[in-house]
Structure formats: structure tokens, C-alpha cells
Amino acid sequence: ELCFDKHGHKVLAWLLKPGDKHFFAPYELESLSLPAPTSLKEPEKRQQELLKAIRPSIQAVLLADPVKAMSSDSARELFIAYLDSEWDSQLVAALIAGCVKAADEEEMGALNTGVFVAGMLTLLRRESKSVDTDLALPFWQKVLSPRLEKAVTTRCSFIMSALLKRKGKVAE
Numbered sequence: 001e002l003c004f005d006k007h008g009h010k011v012l013a014w015l016l017k018p019g020d021k022h023f024f025a026p027y028e029l030e031s032l033s034l035p036a037p038t039s040l041k042e043p044e045k046r047q048q049e050l051l052k053a054i055r056p057s058i059q060a061v062l063l064a065d066p067v068k069a070m071s072s073d074s075a076r077e078l079f080i081a082y083l084d085s086e087w088d089s090q091l092v093a094a095l096i097a098g099c100v101k102a103a104d105e106e107e108m109g110a111l112n113t114g115v116f117v118a119g120m121l122t123l124l125r126r127e128s129k130s131v132d133t134d135l136a137l138p139f140w141q142k143v144l145s146p147r148l149e150k151a152v153t154t155r156c157s158f159i160m161s162a163l164l165k166r167k168g169k170v171a172e
Helices: 008-016 026-032 043-064 066-070 073-085 089-103 106-112 114-124 129-152 156-165
Strands: none
Touching (some): 008 043, 043 089, 066 089, 066 106, 073 114, 089 129, 106 114, 106 129, 106 156, 114 129, 114 156
């Protein structure tokens, strides 16, 4: 699928977050800024029309297995771009539910991978009430806290550290 493809996910990420320096290298940004003389529509209008058509398909793929998406280099970037473009509480709830299942696996399963941890740390750096209420607090309450002894000995300890640095209910 395009979401998990090394190069394909960038096309989708461009629709979600065009020109975002977090997702695109300088040479990619330079290439994509070249004029399109045969285009009949303004780039912003074209991007919005394409996004309206493709966003539900991206959401469906990410909802199917959010932990797998966050554990894949390519899909993780798309997952983050998707949430950065428009917060989706349903997707975050599915991620938490998937994390609960993965946490019961040996050594916290996919949650104990560098790719997953890096993705969670990126999301947790977002300053938003939605991040606190939909992601940070439920991740702590449902995933880490019930398995604290197990989680401390895995890469999840980096996520715990990030949660402690957050202000508000999560840090308490």
C-alpha cells in the first residue's frame, strides 16, 4: 500500500502537510516548488480537492492497524502528518486500543521498537489539549501504568519520561 511505501507515503503526506519541513528534505521541497505551467487550478485548490477525496482512504488504512502504522518508518510519518493536519480522536483511540493489546505481548511487542517510540515522542511534543486528553493521559492510564514494572525495562521508558515532562494531569 502507498501508506507503507518508502516513497509513496510522501505523496500522501504532501497532500496532508504540503511543504512541511518535518516531512520533506530540502531537495524535495525545492523540486516540488517548481512551477506547473500546464496546471489549470491554483495549487492550494487542487491540494484541497485531492485531500477531500483521499483523506477517508488514508484514515481507513491507519485505523486498520494503527500500531503497525506507527511502527513503520514510512507509515509513521504519514500517521503524524495526518494528525498534524487535523486531529482525529477516533484514530488516536484506535491507537490506544492497539497499544493495550501490544503491551501484553512479550517485552511490550511493537511498543518496544525505536520507530514506534520516536513516533510517540513526536506526537507528545505537540502542545495541544487534545494530545493530553486523547493521547497522553489514556496512554499512561491504559497502557503504561498497569504494566509499569514491565514498561520501565523497555524503550517505553522514553515515553514515560516525555509524559512526566508534560504539564497538567498527565504529569500528576
